[in-house]
Amino acid sequence: xxxxxxxxxxxxxxxxxxxxLQCNFSTSLxxxxxxxQRPGGSLISVFYNPSxxxxxxRLTSTTVxxxxxxxxxxxxxxxxxxxxxxxxxxxxGSFNKLTFGAGTRLAVCP
Amino acid sequence: AQTIHQWPxxxxxxxxxxxxxxxxxxxxxxxxxxxxxxxxxxTLQQLFYSxxxxxxxxxxxxxxxxxxxxxxxxxxxxxxxxLSHSGFYxxxxxxxGSSYEQYFGPGTRLTVL
Numbered sequence: 694x695x696x697x698x699x700x701x702x703x704x705x706x707x708x709x710x711x712x713x714l715q716c717n718f719s720t721s722l723x724x725x726x727x728x729x730q731r732p733g734g735s736l737i738s739v740f741y742n743p744s745x746x747x748x749x750x751r752l753t754s755t756t757v758x759x760x761x762x763x764x765x766x767x768x769x770x771x772x773x774x775x776x777x778x779x780x781x782x783x784x785x786g787s788f789n790k791l792t793f794g795a796g797t798r799l800a801v802c803p
Numbered sequence: 804a805q806t807i808h809q810w811p812x813x814x815x816x817x818x819x820x821x822x823x824x825x826x827x828x829x830x831x832x833x834x835x836x837x838x839x840x841x842x843x844x845x846t847l848q849q850l851f852y853s854x855x856x857x858x859x860x861x862x863x864x865x866x867x868x869x870x871x872x873x874x875x876x877x878x879x880x881x882x883x884x885x886l887s888h889s890g891f892y893x894x895x896x897x898x899x900g901s902s903y904e905q906y907f908g909p910g911t912r913l914t915v916l
Contacts, residue, residue: 723902734841734891734910741904779847781905788901789835789854790862793847 696720699780699794706801712767714797716780723783725756727765730777730796739765739778770801805830807908809894815914816884824879824911826894834896836877837905838869842890853877854899889915 700715716725727739740747740754742763747754751771756763763782767774781793806829816822828834838850840863849862851869859869866885870878877894892911897903 724904726904728907734893734912736893736907738904738906743902781847783902789837789852789860791837791839791849791905795846 696784697780697782697792697794699797701797702795703798704800706770706799708770708772708801708803710770710801712770712774712799714765714767714778714780714799716763716765716782716794718761718763718782718784721758721761721785723785723788725763725780725782726791727754727763728779728781730779732776736779767799770799772801772803775799775801805896805906807894807896807906809892809908809911811911812909813912813914815916818886818915819883822879822881822884822888822913824892824913826877826879826908828875828877828896831875831896831898833874833899835899835901835903836871837895837897838877838879839893839895839907840865840890841893842887845890847893850879884915886915889913 696719698717724743726741728736742754742756744756751768753766777796777798779796781791808827810825837852841847853859853871867881894908895905897905
């Protein structure tokens with residue numbers, strides 16, 4: 694089965710609402726990254742967070758190894774937050790191999 | 804500051820024709836280098852990685868090959884393109900070693916007709 698599962702597949706918010714994106718993994722991991730994928734396809738790194746909690750502005754990432762999950766929280770969403778968010782991880786035993794989730798497509802409406 | 808450049812930006816090629824995509828990293832010596840591919844609407848997949856000049860490891864077999872002729876250069880190629888090769892190709896780098904944060908280039912859009 695899939696080693697990395699992202700949820701939800703898509704999400705529609707009103708501007709100002711909060712969003713919680715999830716990434717679940719089936720084995721232990723060495724590293725975890727969250728990316729924002731632009732409509733043209735290029736990736737912007739949002740967080741590198743193999744464990745614990747990190748915050749940057751309105752974005753917070755929490756990775757809980759024991760529960761095999763990582764989340765990306767977006768507070769007070771803005772229209773410019775719209776796009777696709779990807780989680781990617783280096784699974785334990787797979788050095789230098791990143792496995793990506795299928796992504797969450799976020800649309801923030803005015 | 805490190806910069807990563809990919810070429811070409813986009814390419815339209817015929818089935819059966821050869822392909823060469825390039826990636827150059829500036830401002831970082833001896834990085835790990837990676838190639839990724841994403842079919843339209845699909846999930847990003849890692850294709851290759853390299854930890855040093857002349858050494859490339861294959862992750863997914865897609866009838867493609869990769870080479871690292873210089874410390875700062877990574878090349879993706881094939882002698883015969885298939886329709887299934889269409890998609891978006893991304894190059895990335897990280898510090899030498901394992902489990903480091905990866906940084907991605909702008910990508911190359913390939914259309915095979």
